[in-house]
Amino acid sequence: MSTPSNQMLPATGVTRPDAVATARQGIVQVPGGKAVFPTLTVAEHFTVGAWLFADEDPVAVAARTGEVLALFPRLQERWDQLAGNLSGGEQQQLALGMAFVAQPKLLVIDELSLGLAPTVVGQLLEIVRRIHASGCTIILVEQSVNVALTVATRAYFMEKGEVRFSGPTEELLGRDDILRSVFLHGASKGMGEAPATTGAREREPVPDGPGTPVLEVAGLRKSFGGINAVTDVSFTLREDEILGLIGPNGAGKTTIFDLISGHLPADGGTVRLQGVDVSGWGADRRAAAGLGRSFQDARIFPSLTVAENIAIGLERHIDVRDHVSALFATPAMRESEEDVAFTVDDLVELLGLGAFRDKFVSELSTGSRRIVDLAMSIAHDPTVLILDEPSSGIAQRETEALGPLLRDIRRATGCAMLVIEHDMPLITSLSDSIVALELGRVVLQGTPDEVLADPRVVSSYLGGDLSTIQRSGGAEQPARKRVPVGAVAGEGR
Missing domain, CATH: 3.40.50.300 (P-loop containing nucleotide triphosphate hydrolases)
Known part of the structure; x- marks a missing residue:
């Protein structure tokens, strides 16, 4: 995983600060599964996503919101609806949209493809690439190595709290001793x-x-x-x-x-x-x-x-x-x-x-x-x-x-x-x-x-997108160039 040169985290570290202090330093997380507030509307979520920029020019914040809505027109259609009434794919789009508005320096995405249709995963991967291109370092936690291959050049594989592999993502596919079935084998x-x-x-x-x-x-x-x-x-x-x-x-x-x-x-x-x-x-x-x-x-x-x-x-x-x-x-x-x-x-x-x-x-x-x-x-x-x-x-x-x-x-x-x-x-x-x-x-x-x-x-x-369709089984290398995003895969992390 490489960090774009125009984004630097403070050298003081983030081990002890609380979640608010960490967010102010530019570290944003998209939680896996439950990443939205079901009783808030889509519009209110974007307001929440911009809480770090309360003193910033509202025009600039509105412009970033407009960029997200252009990428995810379904969110614009459901602007005044409660997030709890959105589909799983729309909720994930909303969570990523909030992260985009927050302009993170380090974005941690937990289970990007969890419960989502192939077309939605393809759309979300494009957003991940766009966020990275803006100068953001990304850590992607993903169960499907095939999906991770499309965006990550470097991977860490974890099992029961231990790092079992670190290196190029492509090499991970050949490690059958690591990429094995822990539970269902046999x-x-x-x-x-x-x-x-x-x-x-x-x-x-x-x-x-x-x-x-x-x-x-x-x-x-x-x-x-x-x-x-x-x-x-x-x-x-x-x-x-x-x-x-x-x-x-x-x-x-x-x-x-x-x-x-x-x-x-x-x-x-x-x-x-x-x-x-x-x-x-x-x-x-x-x-x-x-x-x-x-x-x-x-x-x-x-x-x-x-x-x-x-x-x-x-x-x-x-x-x-x-x-x-x-x-x-x-x-x-x-x-x-x-x-x-x-x-x-x-x-x-x-x-x-x-x-x-x-x-x-x-x-x-x-x-x-x-x-x-x-x-x-x-x-x-x-x-x-x-x-x-x-x-x-x-x-x-x-x-x-x-x-x-x-x-x-x-x-x-x-x-x-x-x-x-x-x-x-x-x-x-x-x-x-x-x-x-x-x-x-x-x-x-x-x-x-x-x-x-x-x-x-x-x-x-x-x-x-073949990679989002074939989440398991043998992966075919995608034609597009991958961006240097880090990936963490594994069971019992």
Whole structure:
């Protein structure tokens, strides 16, 4: 990483000063994930972003704001809207826009591509290059080495708080001893030997050809404040099928998951689970009926240990539930608890969580929490499993190991899967078919090759930057010249 000659940080260091003093010295951070204030409007965010320049000429600040709005016209369109109502991509644009207005000397960006569509990542990378060209040094924390390659010439790879590699980013790709799967390595192989979860239902052999529908969505609709988030969405998920769901940020993908799982009431349409209309059921009843879900932000219990969280995933398979049996520790209760403990141990070993077994989830990194979330989903043993960006926040090699593991889970458990994912190599290799969404509507459904070749999908979602499309797998060198930005990659940083 090189620092432009026209920007110098004070020699006094920034180890002890508080966040305000650090910001006044020109160090600005774009946090990963939650980088905006949901109850403030877009306009108010730009005012906040310029707090360091309260005494500066308002015309100059307005000019910098205008530059950002020219780069991100969607922010101009949503100028008076609350940031909490923006899509993930728009929130990330807003966070970078605030950083641009602040004129940093050192900009730290945490997880630039986290949860974002390829086209949005491409736009954000252009902003990163522009900020760097203005004389700013940039440190980029990024799980996808392929994405980091497009902007960073020098990289540090961290694992469990230690620097394992430092040097040219291109050399990092050849270090298989470092770029390895820490958690999921060997998990796919272990699936063949792993016992079924406690109380797992008996599996019937899946016949060849189209399977029985296990999840049917028909005419689903939802609006917020007059804005249509989901409009007449219909699709069918069949037994033993993996169906991918793709689309730009703000296309309604997560809202559809909320409607299917019962976390939001639908304005119209029906959801049928194994032939039963569950549209009026709550989330808990749908889960008990065999619908499992993971969330993009790994909604697990931070004050519980990893083992305790996985045990909660087994809750629907516990046969002994009465308080009297628990009070007197009856043989049936002890046997049930032993079954849970054995299954937790199996899943901890399967997913490489042994070092974290007794740690509180609040102590884990984003990627580690995602693996715990996956373990809980497997423990739930659902008939239908819906996964919201399972690769979000995990290292590139973990993503590359995730596809084979999910296919083996499907084969071992017989569950059907509905998957939202922005990593194209993962979703195309995993899915039997893909549904493409835009502005809350289904625009196309077909095989992965058919969907990704469609001009509408390319223009609205994929874009033309190969590096942002192929976030995992082998990276092709981008044609453009990279700027000297530093990158930090790794798990458990």
